[in-house]
Amino acid sequence: MSTIKDDTANTMLQKNNDTAVELMKLAFDAPNNRSIFFTPVFNDGEIIDFRFTLLSRGTIDFFKGIDYTGQTLLEVLPDQINQIESLKTAYETGIQQNWTRYYEKLDGAQRWFRVCDSKAGEGVYRVWEDVTEQKIAERNFNTVIAEQIEDKYVSLFNSVDQGFCIIEVIFDENKKPIDYIFVKTNPAFENQTGLVNAIGKTMKELEPNHESHWFEIYGEIALTGKPRYFEHEAKHLINGWYEVSAFPLSDIKDNKVAIIFNDITDRKNVERELSEFNTRLEEEVKERTASLKEVNAQLADKNTQLEQTNKELESFNYIASHDLQEPLRKIQTFITFIKDRDMTREESEPYIKKIHDSAGRMTQLIKDVLVYSRLSAEKEFVNVNLNDILDIVLADYELLIKEKNAVINRNVLPTIKAIPLQMEQLFSNLISNSLKYCSENPEISVTAQTEGNLAHLTFKDNGIGFDAQYSEQIFKLFQRLHGKGDYAGTGIGLSICKKITEQHNGSISAESQPGNGATFNITLPLK
Structure with missing residues (x-):
């Protein structure tokens, strides 16, 4: 009994499944x-x-x-x-x-x-x-809405001074915007553009030379649907500038763009004039600042010169109160001594010699001071062959060089822009020092090498030398490292050398050790 019931149930289930499959096939093949x-x-x-x-x-x-x-x-x-x-x-x-x-x-x-x-x-x-019919119906509906929107925009902008138009952008086969046609305009459009009866015409028909950037901007708005606000020049249309707000009218990709624009040429001209004025003002400020800096630099240079002059005046005062008075005092003393003692010519001879030596020292001191004081007055720079200068100086010291059995070594020296007499004074003082401070068999070398626009000169000797701690002091006015009785001199020679090199925008320095000679390094511009 149970088996019969199961078979009946299975038979009914199979029939239901077959019916479902049949219905699915009918639905699939509908x-x-x-x-x-x-x-x-x-x-x-x-x-x-x-x-x-x-x-x-x-x-x-x-x-x-x-x-x-x-x-x-x-x-x-x-x-x-x-x-x-x-x-x-x-x-x-x-x-x-x-x-x-x-x-x-x-x-x-x-x-x-x-x-x-x-x-x-x-x-x-x-x-x-x-869904073609549905899409066509939607498009037709949107077209009607878009036309209504166009009419509303035109109606809205009919009473304003701003220009308004609706354009349809024209693309080539590569979707590049190449022109646009005017669909609708407001009354202010003609005043803003100068274009008459524009509706239905393209921009290139009305203005063939219209700049390409206008087509590119409106083409981008038509393709992307994104509004733009910008200012651009319309040189061929009005020879001026427009302020523009452009946007698509609807979501329909119909390539139509609404444009609100206003001629801002006057404002741009004012902005340009203001910018030019600001630029000129900035340039004038820069020029005046540069001029002020130059004046300040000149003033600083004058102050430096004044300080140097004051120092020199102090040194000159020292000369007047000490160096010049000392030989003068000796002369007066010896003359009084001879007079009071009522000496004979033979008895007074040693004192007369001392009077002569003091007078000679005073004369040399005055000459050196005059040379130093006149250096700043000489300004005429010419081409100077330093080989010729060295030849002249060596000729001046020819007897002393032979007397001391001195050896002079030299290489080829350059030609520079300089004051000839000052170059002679520079070389003379350095050669004189080397001969003076060498007790026997002096050996002096004068060499040069160039680097860029600079000449590097070296004067080297095998003399007594000096302690390195005095390498700057020796260039100061009236500074001596030895007593007057040891070596003759006024203490002005190296000061003259330093002033000459500075006058030529150069420099001088010294290197030495006691007993190992001295080296003077000079740098001078070639031009």
């Missing part, structure tokens, strides 16, 4: 049902295509009776790689993909399809429907 079941095609584990596995009757009818079962999507539609991406995403993520496909037939008819891809088992089930 004339208005467009469905496809795709299975993925793999290559090395990666999906590269999808195969038509099952097509509904409505799908086959859509393909004009061709059953593509067994073929792949790219074999049938090789240009639809984006469809592969939709199917692949649905298969791999399980997320339903919804999108709209648009295409245009050869006869120009436009078609829209709404597509839904969903994962089903080991494949993807696609259902799509033709």
